[in-house]
C-alpha cells in the first residue's frame with residue numbers, strides 16, 4: 140500500500156498543506172489544502188474519498204477539486220463520512236450559496252455520491268477494508284483503519300484523549316499509526332478544549348498500546364513543529380516515533 144502525504148499540517152503557510160493523504164492513487168483520505176498539489180490527471184483518478192470530519196482543514200479541497208474536474212470526470216466519486224458530516228457538507232458547502240450542489244450535478248449522473256458510515260463499520264473499498272474508528276473532537280469525527288491483504292495503518296483523525304481507541308488497536312495491530320499531536324505541552328488546556336493531543340497526553344495514551352508500530356505525529360501547528368517533536372522524542376524514547384512529513388510517500392509491504 141502506498142500512502143502519499145499531500146498535506147499534514149495543522150495550518151497553512153508557505154509549503155504547508157492541511158490533512159490530505161492519497162492512497163494507491165485512487166483513494167483520498169481527507170481533502171484538505173493538499174489536494175492543490177494534484178494534477179488534473181491525478182484528480183481524475185480518484186474514485187473514493189474518505190472524510191474524518193467536516194472541519195475546513197479536512198474538506199476544503201473537495202469542493203474545489205470537484206469544480207476543477209467537473210467537465211472531465213468519467214466516474215462518480217464516492218464520498219464516505221459520518222452522517223452528521225454529510226449533513227454539514229450538504230447544508231453548508233453544497234448548498235448553492237457556498238458552492239454548487241454537486242450531489243445533483245450533472246443532473247443525470249451526479250459527480251459525487253454520499254455514503255454515511257459510522258464507528259465500528261468495516262467498509263470494502265477497492266481492495267481495502269476500512270474500519271471506522273472512534274475519535275474525540277468537538278464535532279462528529281472518526282478515524283480509520285485501512286488494510287489491504289498484507290498491511291494496515293490507522294489514522295486517528297483529529298482527536299484528543301480517546302480511551303476507546305486503544306483496545307481496538309491492540310486487536311488489529313496496525314503497522315503504522317498516524318496520530319494528531321497539534322500542540323506542545325505548554326498548550327495543554329487549549330489542546331483539551333479543541334480536541335487535540337499534546338506530547339504528554341500522547342505519552343499517557345500510548346501506555347495503553349501493547350505493540351510497537353511506527354508512530355507518526357501529524358497536524359502540528361505551524362511554528363511549533365520542532366518543540367512538539369522534541370517533547371515527543373524526550374517522552375517516548377522507547378517508541379518508533381517521528382513526524383509525518385508532507386511529500387513523504389510511505390510504502391507498506
Ligand SMILES: [Zn+2]
Pocket residue numbers: 192194276297
Ligand atoms: Zn478538526
Ligand SMILES: [Zn+2]
Pocket residue numbers: 158194196197297358
Ligand atoms: Zn484538523
